[in-house]
Amino acid sequence: MTSPCKPLTVELLAVPKEVPALRRTLRAHLGGLWPEVELCVSELLGNVVRHVGEGSPVTVHVAVRADGRTRIEVTDPDPRALPVLLRATADDESGRGMALLDAVALRWGVRQGEAGKTVWCEVADA
Numbered sequence: 001m002t003s004p005c006k007p008l009t010v011e012l013l014a015v016p017k018e019v020p021a022l023r024r025t026l027r028a029h030l031g032g033l034w035p036e037v038e039l040c041v042s043e044l045l046g047n048v049v050r051h052v053g054e055g056s057p058v059t060v061h062v063a064v065r066a067d068g069r070t071r072i073e074v075t076d077p078d079p080r081a082l083p084v085l086l087r088a089t090a091d092d093e094s095g096r097g098m099a100l101l102d103a104v105a106l107r108w109g110v111r112q113g114e115a116g117k118t119v120w121c122e123v124a125d126a
Contacts, residue, residue, distance in 0.1 A: 005030065007063040014048040014056045014076065022060060030064070036104045036123040037062065037070055043097040044074040044083075044119050052078040068125050069106060075118040082110055083119055 008029045012018050022045060023038045030037070041060060048058050061073040083098050101108060101121055108121035 005064050007061060010060045012058055012060070014045060014052065014058045015054055016046075016049060019045050019049075026062065029062075034070070037072060039104060040072050040101050040121050040123060041074070043101045044072065044121075046097065047083055047119070048074065048076045051081045051083075052076050064125060069122045070125055071120060071122050073118050073120040075116055077116045079112050079114065079117045082112075082117070 008026070010022065010025060012022070019042050022041055026038060026041060027033060041062070045058065045060065048056055056076050056078070059073075059075040061075075062070065064070045105121035105123050108119070111118045111120065
């Protein structure tokens, strides 16, 4: 089990160029490659870009916990645009992101508020 490190909170605007920048920030903070964490953060931030709107303010919080799990939370200002787990076919050009997240996460969900929502997931530590 990886020992817990200090939680990371990043505030940014949801734009495509922030996805790889956020992955680099995570690698530096966590001390190496954490593919499941990077995949989940990329998908959740990408969903905000696509479904809430490019340029939306976002807060990303990543915490490595003592129980062997890492919790990822992405908060955005739209309480209505909820993630949906789709079953994409081989011919579909999109719709696989939440299925990927669902496959690697131990669990995931949404916490809605009046002024926004937080989509969260937990993955096993690297």
